[in-house]
Amino acid sequence: MKPRNLLLLLLIIAIIIVLFLLRRCKEPVLVTKITRTDSAYASPPYRKNQLVLIFKHTPTAAERTRIKDSMHHYGIDTTKIQVKGCPNCTDMPVELWNAPGIETYVFADPVRGGTTTGTGSQGQGEDTSSYYSPNFIFQMPPDRDAKEPAQITKMVSRRFNNKGTPVRVAILDTGLDEALLNAGYTWKNPLETAGNNNDDDGNCMKDDVVGWNFANNNADVRDDHPGRHGSHIALFILNEFQRDSANALQLMILKTHDQKAEGDMFGTMCAIGYAVSHQANIINASWGYYSGYKSNPYRPLDSMITTVLAQKGILFITSAGNRSAAADDSAIKAGLSEADLRDLTKHNMYPACFNNIGSNVIVATTVNDTAVSPTQNFASRYVDIGVKADISENGMQQFRVPLMLNNSYISGSSFATAIVTGRIAAMCPVSMYVPQLKKETFLNAREVSASKNEMIKEKVKEGRYIIHN
Incomplete structure (x- = not known):
């Protein structure tokens, strides 16, 4: 081919390439539907076709x-989106969006910041106006088979000292047994009249006198869990006030988990919003979920606990968690060794692993004088304080169920958490609950009476623990 013809051919090819590129720039970029390939270990279970949005403002x-x-x-069919708000309509704007495959949006990489041209600088689970998350399922951390009494009966007849400045403790759990509902320790909504089936305080919730059932969206906060998990939590908190107290107790009952001890992100965020708007001082959260997913689709809950609650002066107390056959099996299949299953730095459980030096999260686990319970999670990076058990049986650390005539024992970091909640609520001055509060202020308070043991400091921060009485 002659040089002149070759140059002409190259020029034509160049023009074709330029035209092709210009056309591509004008065409919208097609984005395929997001798919998930995570194992059960990588992501906890979540409700299909649901996405939780927590707006930073209306x-x-x-x-x-x-x-x-x-x-x-x-790739989401937005014409099919249905929006549901929290029952407490006067609180922070939290919404549940329903549409086929909508939960996959949060796992897009990068997230487009709520626009079609964003750079993704916000990271996963956040845009300029909101946080969003799959509607993760939260469960009570199991430790032993649920063989506890079906009801709270035959309680010790004692006069309880409930004088002093009230400390309001919100229990996010399975509810409260009827035998405890009228014990004089439940918080009463001053703007709501019981039993009139009216929304007296205008928050879109009828008869929310002592709290609310976020699992079933009604005012019935009775504990229908076979093991009465939430009721046992209340007993351990009550016991700390009976043992010694500088304050009066008000239990705000926020039923976030159903009779299967199952709750979800949406109900939990709505419940936390309720606790905030009704001036709770402490939130007891004896539940969680395992996950090996290293990106941050849990940002809404993380931000709420470690930022919003701290700013409001509300202490969040949660459990380190216990062994779970399903989660452990999934983690082993993903390559984790059995020796690492209880190590929170290797086998993450949330909200325990949201803990950091500057946050207001206290994670409690069960210990004896020299060791952490082999059935419960540990890591000095996360676990702030332990509770010495009453007895050790078959390697499991157990607590005697307080305030009951029958001599029964129960194990689990859930109840260690309640003991820490009760101790702090009963003994720490109400003046400590201030904006930007720090957990160390409470943990090191002389009223908490924490001891330290060098033998457990690699599993519990500073080897710190308290004794259950």
């Missing part, structure tokens, strides 16, 4: 449109 119509446009570009 969203404008334009912000909602931008979020939906972004979802559409990721």
Whole structure:
């Protein structure tokens, strides 16, 4: 081929390439539907076709449109979105969006920041106006078979000292047994009249006198869990006030878990919002979920606990967690060794692993004088304080169920958590619950009476523990 013809051919090819590139720039980028390939270890179970949105402020119509446009570009059929808000309509704007495959949006990489042209700088689970998360399922951390009494009966007849400045403790759990509902320790909503089936305080919740059932969206907070998990939590908290107390106790009952001890992100966030708006001082959260997913689709709950609650002066106390056959099996299949299963730095459990030096999260586990219970999680990076058990049986550390005539024992970091909650609520001055509070202020308070043991400091921060009485 002659040089002149060769140059002409190359010029034509160059023009074709330029035209092709210009055309590509003008065409919208097609985004395929997001798919998930995570194992059960990588991501905890979540409710299909649901996405939880926690708005940083009341969203404008334009912000909602931008979020939906972004979802559409990721393959979500936004015409099928149905929106459900928290029952407590006067609290922070938390919404549950339902649509086929909508939960996959949060795992997009990068997240488009609620727009079609964002850079993804916000990271997963966040945009400029909201946090969002799959509706993860939260369960009570199992430790032993549920063989506890079906009801709270035959209680010790004692006069309880319930004088002093009230400390309001919100229990996010399975509810409260009827035998305890009228014990004089439950918080009473001053703006709500019991039994009139009216929304007296205008928060869209009828008869929320002592709290609310976020599992079934009604005012019935009775504990229908076979093992009465939430009721036992209340007993351990009550016992610390009976043992010694500088304060009066008000239990706010927020039923976030059903009779199967199962709750979810949406109900939990709504319950936390309720606790905030009704001036709780402490939130007891004896539940959680395992996950090996290293990105941060849990940002909404993380931000709420470690930032919002701290700013409001509310202490969040949660359990380190116990062994779980399903989670352990999944982790082993993913390559984790049996020796690492209880190590929270290797086998993450949330919200325990949201803990950090500056946050307001206290994680409690069960210990004896020299060792952490082999059935419960540990890591000095996360676990702030332990509780010495009453007895050790077959390697399991157990507590005697307090305030009951029958001599029964129970084990689990859930109840160690309640003991820490009760001790702090009973003894620490109410003046300590201030904006930007720090957990170390409470943990090191002389009123808590914590001891330290060098033999457990690699598993519990500073080897710190208290004794259950």
